Amino acid sequence: KAGVTQTPRYLIKTRGQQVTLSCSPISGHRSVSWYQQTPGQGLQFLFEYFSETQRNKGNFPGRFSGRQFSNSRSEMNVSTLELGDSALYLCASSLVDPAYNEQFFGPGTRLTVL
Amino acid sequence: AQSVSQHNHHVILSEAASLELGCNYSYGGTVNLFWYVQYPGQHLQLLLKYFSGDPLVKGIKGFEAEFIKSKFSFNLRKPSVQWSDTAEYFCAVNSPYNQGGKLIFGQGTELSVKP
Numbered sequence: 001k002a003g004v005t006q007t008p009r010y011l012i013k014t015r016g017q018q019v020t021l022s023c024s025p026i027s028g029h030r031s032v033s034w035y036q037q038t039p040g041q042g043l044q045f046l047f048e049y050f051s052e053t054q055r056n057k058g059n060f061p062g063r064f065s066g067r068q069f070s071n072s073r074s075e076m077n078v079s080t081l082e083l084g085d086s087a088l089y090l091c092a093s094s095l096v097d098p099a100y101n102e103q104f105f106g107p108g109t110r111l112t113v114l
Numbered sequence: 115a116q117s118v119s120q121h122n123h124h125v126i127l128s129e130a131a132s133l134e135l136g137c138n139y140s141y142g143g144t145v146n147l148f149w150y151v152q153y154p155g156q157h158l159q160l161l162l163k164y165f166s167g168d169p170l171v172k173g174i175k176g177f178e179a180e181f182i183k184s185k186f187s188f189n190l191r192k193p194s195v196q197w198s199d200t201a202e203y204f205c206a207v208n209s210p211y212n213q214g215g216k217l218i219f220g221q222g223t224e225l226s227v228k229p
Contacts, residue, residue: 003157033215043204043219056214090158098215099146099208100165105158 002027004093004106012112018079021109025072025093032074033098034066037088037108046089048098049074078111086113116141118207120220127195128228135190135223137205147188148206148217149179158204164188175199197229 005024013019025032033056034046045058049068066076072093078085088110092103121136139145149161162173169181179190188205205220 031215033217035217035219042221043206043217045216045218048215056216058216092158094215099210101215102160102163103215103217104160105150107157 004091004104006089006091006106006109008109009107010110010112012114013081014114015081015083017081018077019081019111020075020077021089021091021111023074023076023091023093023106025074025091026104029093029095029104030072031094031096031098031101032068032072033092033094033103034074034076035090035092036060037090038086043090046076050097081113083113085111087111116207116209116213116218118205118218118220120203120205120223122223123221124224124226126226126228129197130194131227133190133192133195133199133225135203135205135225137188137190137220138186139188139205139207139218140186141207141209143209144211146208146210147179147181148208149173149177149188149190150204150206150219151201152204152222153201161190161203195225195227197227199225200227201225 007022031050033048048056052068063079068074088108090108091106094101094103119138147164150158172178202222206217
């Protein structure tokens, strides 16, 4: 069974640009969550989607947005990039409700903002 | 706000030594507890989880953890570490009734095992 896949794996952008990251969950998984990992702040929750609906959102500015498609694939978008957005962005999928099910993490997308 | 605290930032052990990594959380309601591991160059993967029942849970690769509700703790243990256990370990909590699947992670503990 294929794991969670994230594309692209590495990305370099400049301040002010926008970026879209993609996540394909494990086949059959309906929930996707996104996390940001930085050396200073650690792992922080961005948002959670289930059946195309955002069910939960972390404390990030409105520049961070996401969506989920009918095939459970998810994208997150960051607009007007800032230097501080440089991070590893992790996607995790869960069969159904992630509150009571294991979340499987992908390899992440390493975003560098110059 | 809910938070998770891991006591040690970096632990260095020799092979065959025993391991205990501390984790405390701040939330008085119902919680689910997790330990994740990130081996060098690899994905985060689940070591073990506690939802309910026996507070002593066993995970993969010989790891176990004990949930002590009165101490808000969920410490990770392994009787004898191996060089291959070198990794970063993260404790995480969610509060299923309030925040669903949102995981709150500790800052991580980097474990280095000397051969």
